[in-house]
Amino acid sequence: xxxxxxxxxxxxxxxxxxxxxxxxxxxxxxxxxxxxxTADVGLTRGALYHNFGDKKGLLAAVVAQIDGEMAARxxxxxxAAGDDWEGLLAESEAYIEMALDPEVQRIVLLDGxxxxxxxxxxxSQNACLQVTKHMIAxxxxxxxxxxxxxxxxxxxxxxxxxxxxxxxxxxxDPRSALPKAVDAFRLMAAGLLAEQR
Amino acid sequence: xxxxxxxxxxxxxxxxxxxxxxxxxxxxxxxxxxxxxTADVGLTRGALYHNFGDKKGLLAAVVAQIDGEMAARxxxxxxAAGDDWEGLLAESEAYIEMALDPEVQRIVLLDGxxxxxxxxxxxSQNACLQVTKHMIAxxxxxxxxxxxxxxxxxxxxxxxxxxxxxxxxxxxDPRSALPKAVDAFRLMAAGLLAEQR
DNA sequence: TGAGTTGACATACGGTCCGTATGTACAATA
DNA sequence: TATTGTACATACGGACCGTATGTCAACTCA
Numbered sequence: 001x002x003x004x005x006x007x008x009x010x011x012x013x014x015x016x017x018x019x020x021x022x023x024x025x026x027x028x029x030x031x032x033x034x035x036x037x038t039a040d041v042g043l044t045r046g047a048l049y050h051n052f053g054d055k056k057g058l059l060a061a062v063v064a065q066i067d068g069e070m071a072a073r074x075x076x077x078x079x080a081a082g083d084d085w086e087g088l089l090a091e092s093e094a095y096i097e098m099a100l101d102p103e104v105q106r107i108v109l110l111d112g113x114x115x116x117x118x119x120x121x122x123x124s125q126n127a128c129l130q131v132t133k134h135m136i137a138x139x140x141x142x143x144x145x146x147x148x149x150x151x152x153x154x155x156x157x158x159x160x161x162x163x164x165x166x167x168x169x170x171x172x173d174p175r176s177a178l179p180k181a182v183d184a185f186r187l188m189a190a191g192l193l194a195e196q197r
Numbered sequence: 198x199x200x201x202x203x204x205x206x207x208x209x210x211x212x213x214x215x216x217x218x219x220x221x222x223x224x225x226x227x228x229x230x231x232x233x234x235t236a237d238v239g240l241t242r243g244a245l246y247h248n249f250g251d252k253k254g255l256l257a258a259v260v261a262q263i264d265g266e267m268a269a270r271x272x273x274x275x276x277a278a279g280d281d282w283e284g285l286l287a288e289s290e291a292y293i294e295m296a297l298d299p300e301v302q303r304i305v306l307l308d309g310x311x312x313x314x315x316x317x318x319x320x321s322q323n324a325c326l327q328v329t330k331h332m333i334a335x336x337x338x339x340x341x342x343x344x345x346x347x348x349x350x351x352x353x354x355x356x357x358x359x360x361x362x363x364x365x366x367x368x369x370d371p372r373s374a375l376p377k378a379v380d381a382f383r384l385m386a387a388g389l390l391a392e393q394r
Numbered sequence: 395t396g397a398g399t400t401g402a403c404a405t406a407c408g409g410t411c412c413g414t415a416t417g418t419a420c421a422a423t424a
Numbered sequence: 425t426a427t428t429g430t431a432c433a434t435a436c437g438g439a440c441c442g443t444a445t446g447t448c449a450a451c452t453c454a
Contacts, residue, residue, distance in 0.1 A: 004421085004422095005420085005421050005422070005430080005431075009431065012431085028312075030311075033410080034411075035412095043432075044433055045412080045433090046432045046433045047431075047433080048432095049412095049413070050431060051431090051432095054412085054413070055412070055413090110311045111311055113311075114225070114227075114307045114311035114312075115225075115227070115311075117367070118364070118366070118367035120364060120368070121367055146384060148380065148381050149377035149380065149381055151364075151374075151377070152361070152364070152378045152381040153381045153385075155360060155364040156360065156361055156382060157357075157385075158360075159357050159359075159360025159361065159363075159364075160353045160356050160360070160385070162356075162360075163353065163355075163356025164349070164353055164356065166310070166315055167315070167348075167356075169315070170314070170317055170318055171317070171348075177349070180346035180348070180349040181346075181353070183346065183349070184345045184349040184350045184353050184389075185353060187343060187389050188350075188354075188357070188385045190388045191386060191387045191389070191390075192385060192388070193388075201450085201451095202402075202450050202451070205450095206401095206402070209402085209403085230440070230441095231440080232439090232440075240403075240404090241403070241404055241405080242403095242404090242405095243402080243403045243404045244402075244404085245403095246443080247403060248402090248403095251441085251442070252441075252442090395454100396453100396454095397452105397453095397454095398452085398454105399451085399452075399453100400451075400452090401448105401449095401451095402447105402448095403449105404446080404447075405447095406443100406444085406445080406446090407442105407443085407445095408442095408443090408444105409440105409442095410439105410441085411438105411441100412437105412440100413436105413437095414435100414436085414437090415435085415437100416436095417432105417433080417434070417435090418432085419430100419431095419432090419433100420430090420432105421428100421429090422428085422429080422430095423427085423429095424426095424428105
């Protein structure tokens with residue numbers, strides 16, 4: 001039986017996204033050639049424009065995919081922790097470590113904001129931020145955290161975490177920089193606690 | 198007397214940088230046309246490539262200029278504060294407010310990292326970060342702050358501040374978001390204090 | 395001072411890339 | 425099986441960047 005049409009389309013979308021992840025990570029969004037990228041998976045730009053509208057549409061799809069993977073992994077890390085506060089720290093540290101991945105860094109942290117605008121307004125809804133916000137909202141209502149604005153706190157924490165990762169990755173000696181970043185992060189985050197621990 | 202050669206060259210550099218600030222802020226680095234930009238000040242791409250090497254070279258020059266202005270203003274804000282700790286907070290809040298300027302946001306926060314790489318390795322040395330680092334180093338040696346890694350803390354604080362500004366600027370109601378961001382920032386930063394205030 | 399030299403900038407060209415308009419072949423449907 | 429819709433390929437035009445080459449004014453120095 002011949003392949004079902006809808007299946008091949010879904011498969012082609014997946015292959016294009018996969019190729020784009022590699023190309024965007026390797027050369028950056030601006031320098032990535034759509035001709036090369038599509039040819040790598042045996043397609044042409046025709047398929048790309050049909051599926052994603054334009055180059056930025058493909059970037060949005062790639063960002064959404066990676067963002068979703070990150071959020072899932074962070075949630076997992078948070079759930080494995082002892083209590084909710086440790087969960088928030090675990091989530092954040094998971095972000096820091098994930099952001100050391102060049103693919104995440106280049107695509108989600110650098111090119112994403114530059115070409116798609118602020119993460120809080122991404123079509124993908126920025127799953128990462130949602131996860132953090134949810135955790136913080138719980139902690140605020142439990143009075144574990146001082147009565148801080150949830151959105152603001154989430155944005156500050158994730159911003160600090162992801163920025164820390166950028167610094168670690170670009171530093172001369174990432175191995176030794178990572179614990180320093182995590183350490184400083186825990187201290188700063190503890191400033192939100194209602195009472196010292 | 199005819200114009201001195203070195204003067205006109207310096208003037209042309211300044212005019213190109215000025216035009217680039219406008220063009221990069223308005224359309225983003227990638228979409229800014231070098232032909233348009235140079236024509237706006239009565240020059241051609243020839244002048245540009247002679248003075249700055251390539252398009253990224255011009256971006257680097259623009260970033261260095263804005264970064265320098267920001268660092269000066271932050272330092273000023275910090276010096277006007279009561280003590281060093283308040284100075285650090287004042288510096289950081291100055292960053293948040295400056296980062297609300299679309300020019301700063303688009304060029305220094307979004308396109309800068311995306312096209313020039315991590316700020317800690319910019320040729321301009323990232324004057325902003327230097328100022329913060331200096332202030333933190335003083336506070337650590339005075340035991341006002343816990344013994345945290347200076348680089349890491351500086352990077353986290355400035356990352357949080359600048360990210361807060363991105364959030365404020367992109368939010369539906371920036372007027373009301375700004376105090377929330379500043380508030381949350383002060384709490385987080387206080388986590389670095391050796392003893393509560 | 396004036397002829398030669400330097401270099402700042404203009405002009406011309408080639409190559410790449412994106413987005414659209416048009417063509418085509420196959421799956422879906424009846 | 426004949427028809428139709430659509431996923432994708434092909435063809436085209438325009439924009440842009442970087443370089444190679446040309447030019448003219450400012451500088452140098454006898």
